[in-house]
Amino acid sequence: MINLAQKDVKHTLGKFLVTAMGVGMLLGIVLIMIGVYRGMIVDAQVLLNDIKADLWVVQEDTLGPFAEASRIHDDFKDTLRVIDGIKSAEALTFQNIQLPQKPQPIRVVAMGFDPLGTIDPINPERIVQGHGLEREHYEIVVTDTTGFKLGDRIPLLRHSYKVVGVTHGTVSSGGDPLVYISLKDAQELQFSYSNNRIRNDRARGFKNSEVLMVNTVVAKVKPGYDVNAVAKEIKRFKYKSVYTAAEQKWILTKNLVKKASKQIGMFTGILIIVSTIIIALIIYTMTLEKMKEIAIMKLIGIPNSMIIKMIAQETLLLGFLAFIFANIFSHLIYGKFPKRVVLEIPDAWMLFIVVIIASILASLVGIKKVINADPSSAIGG
Amino acid sequence: MAEQAIKVENLVKHFGKDESLVRVIEGADFQVDKGELVALIAPSGAGKTTLLMMIGCVEEPTSGTIWLGDEKVYDNAWLTKETRKIRREKIGFIFQAHYLIPFLNVIENVTLVPQTNGVSKAEAEKDAMALLDYFDIADKAHSMSSQLSGGQNQRVAIARALANKPQIILADEPTAALDLTRSVSVVKMLKKIAIDQDVAIIMVTHDEAMLPLCDRILKIEDKKVVSQAVPENTKMI
Numbered sequence A: 001m002i003n004l005a006q007k008d009v010k011h012t013l014g015k016f017l018v019t020a021m022g023v024g025m026l027l028g029i030v031l032i033m034i035g036v037y038r039g040m041i042v043d044a045q046v047l048l049n050d051i052k053a054d055l056w057v058v059q060e061d062t063l064g065p066f067a068e069a070s071r072i073h074d075d076f077k078d079t080l081r082v083i084d085g086i087k088s089a090e091a092l093t094f095q096n097i098q099l100p101q102k103p104q105p106i107r108v109v110a111m112g113f114d115p116l117g118t119i120d121p122i123n124p125e126r127i128v129q130g131h132g133l134e135r136e137h138y139e140i141v142v143t144d145t146t147g148f149k150l151g152d153r154i155p156l157l158r159h160s161y162k163v164v165g166v167t168h169g170t171v172s173s174g175g176d177p178l179v180y181i182s183l184k185d186a187q188e189l190q191f192s193y194s195n196n197r198i199r200n201d202r203a204r205g206f207k208n209s210e211v212l213m214v215n216t217v218v219a220k221v222k223p224g225y226d227v228n229a230v231a232k233e234i235k236r237f238k239y240k241s242v243y244t245a246a247e248q249k250w251i252l253t254k255n256l257v258k259k260a261s262k263q264i265g266m267f268t269g270i271l272i273i274v275s276t277i278i279i280a281l282i283i284y285t286m287t288l289e290k291m292k293e294i295a296i297m298k299l300i301g302i303p304n305s306m307i308i309k310m311i312a313q314e315t316l317l318l319g320f321l322a323f324i325f326a327n328i329f330s331h332l333i334y335g336k337f338p339k340r341v342v343l344e345i346p347d348a349w350m351l352f353i354v355v356i357i358a359s360i361l362a363s364l365v366g367i368k369k370v371i372n373a374d375p376s377s378a379i380g381g
Numbered sequence B: 001m002a003e004q005a006i007k008v009e010n011l012v013k014h015f016g017k018d019e020s021l022v023r024v025i026e027g028a029d030f031q032v033d034k035g036e037l038v039a040l041i042a043p044s045g046a047g048k049t050t051l052l053m054m055i056g057c058v059e060e061p062t063s064g065t066i067w068l069g070d071e072k073v074y075d076n077a078w079l080t081k082e083t084r085k086i087r088r089e090k091i092g093f094i095f096q097a098h099y100l101i102p103f104l105n106v107i108e109n110v111t112l113v114p115q116t117n118g119v120s121k122a123e124a125e126k127d128a129m130a131l132l133d134y135f136d137i138a139d140k141a142h143s144m145s146s147q148l149s150g151g152q153n154q155r156v157a158i159a160r161a162l163a164n165k166p167q168i169i170l171a172d173e174p175t176a177a178l179d180l181t182r183s184v185s186v187v188k189m190l191k192k193i194a195i196d197q198d199v200a201i202i203m204v205t206h207d208e209a210m211l212p213l214c215d216r217i218l219k220i221e222d223k224k225v226v227s228q229a230v231p232e233n234t235k236m237i
Helices: A004-011 A013-051 A076-081 A183-191 A195-204 A227-238 A245-255 A258-289 A291-299 A304-336 A345-372 B048-055 B083-090 B106-116 B121-134 B150-162 B180-196 B208-213
Strands: A055-058 A086-099 A106-113 A127-130 A139-143 A153-156 A159-167 A178-182 A216-221 A241-244 B004-015 B022-033 B037-041 B063-068 B071-075 B091-094 B168-172 B200-204 B216-221 B224-228
Touching (some): A004 A013, A013 A304, A013 A345, A055 A227, A076 A086, A076 A216, A076 A227, A159 A178, A178 A183, A258 A291, A258 A304, A258 A345, A304 A345, B022 B048, B022 B216, B037 B208, B071 B083, B083 B091, B091 B150, B106 B121, B121 B150, B150 B168, B150 B180, B168 B180, B180 B200
Parallel strands (some): A106 A178
Antiparallel strands (some): A055 A216, A086 A106, A086 A216, A139 A178, B063 B071
16 A cells, blocks of 8 residues: 555655754754753752752751851851761852953852861862862862863952862852852952951941851761751751751752743743644645645545545654654754753653644644545646 | 446536525436547536536535446435545546646556555556556656656546546546647547447547547536537538
8 A cells, every 4th residue: 555645755855854854943942941941950959969968057047048148157067066966067158259251250159168177068070170179278179161270370359269170060059150169268258348348347337247157057967867856956956947958959959940940841831832833834734735636636536544644644754753853953952051951861752742742633733624625626627 | 238337317416505596407317338438518617517526426416316337326315425435446537637646656646546445556556557558658657747748647647547447437628738639639548448448438628629539429508418429510630
């Protein structure tokens, strides 16, 4: 039996492929959108996974430094260290800073930590050049996307910082490049003001007491102790909010990304609807172009089922090819996005199912046209 | 004695109803036998194509009776739901233009209906090659219609109409787009087919020059179908 769809596609192969490519690019954007969301989730967890803290202690009644402003005294780490079950505790700061880079400054998140402390937040596997921080002042570890190289000197406020290490893949919870400086330098950068401002504050009787503040204190729990029980103890007696690693992960991946995921979900949904409409319009146009042939086929006795099969097969083939092109297109461009885009195979399969369903729906438009085609229209020129 | 291919009794076709009622055919009675080439003539709008479509089981008559071969297919209603199957098995169609399926090559166009009827691909292709050979276009079997001349395409279209071994061929102005020489050639070919393949052919035509090549004329006059012999004074070409 002659396969009409195969013959028709072969006859207009170039046009068919270009059409599939166009739809594929649209579907590729759907994959990229999903990848952006996945990237946000991954980015949100990079820092969390690198620090490997069991507990995050933050300002009372706040969700912590990733969600809102959180200030606690840096000596709270000493208080934590004596609590039963705590193995180690260190203070951390997070702040947005601009690194002078050409042609324009680059915005990064700087994490401050004690290089001589017991918790090193730099994942050694991410260091591609140099080493981590070893001194308490004027050293910086940058991520490779900042464009700085090992040994470069970066002027910040009143000092010059030497790049002692370059990492790969370190980002803040928001996906911005992450750099590391010592806690003391971070506090100075965060709370030091210009000479004029200091003189003015002194004249007003203000004292700069914020210099000893940090954004969070992280702690590791001794083996054998229940993390939740230790957290409960800290919460009860020390008037701080405490989050376990699991809770912090929830805050980062669910709470903070919730609106963004809805936003992207809406976009993805709209794009899928638009793709379905476009496939339907393409199939409708392709069917319209063949109406004379369809009328002739009906007149000479070709059953509807055979003609409908042709339309359905062409639609499914168009959807399948568009899906292939979508994957090729998205894999070609995803690396060029400034923030992380994560393309996952399950997402691609989900899109495949959606495309097949969309194609079946779209083919109904062409099939309706076939069923209604009048065979007598073939006669009379 | 000639075998009946088409028999029509008291065939009526109206369009619309009440005030918008249009009476197209009012009681057609005629018979066409196998081996006959019959011309169907009438002024434009008189109902030639409608009559052709009723015989071809495409347009449902208002009333009457139609036999195709010895099978009664219409008796004030279609006697089968599968009128398309009747077309596929008993009737061949030839149009003004060749109307070949552009995405099929010559042999695929010719074998499409037989294969749909359940004939194996090998057998359908063997029969198709014989037909293409008959029309002297066997060497074009694997060409696309866009690669053929107008005349070659028309011959392929006729081969397609014959491929399902029909009892009847309905030709809708097959010479309308051709010059006189080619028209004569096509009608002579149809006459030869009618005899060689033992089929009845009804050919709608406006061209009186083609009438002497036909065996008989069916003329629609005052909504009636009248059977006439070919006038003796018609000039033979």
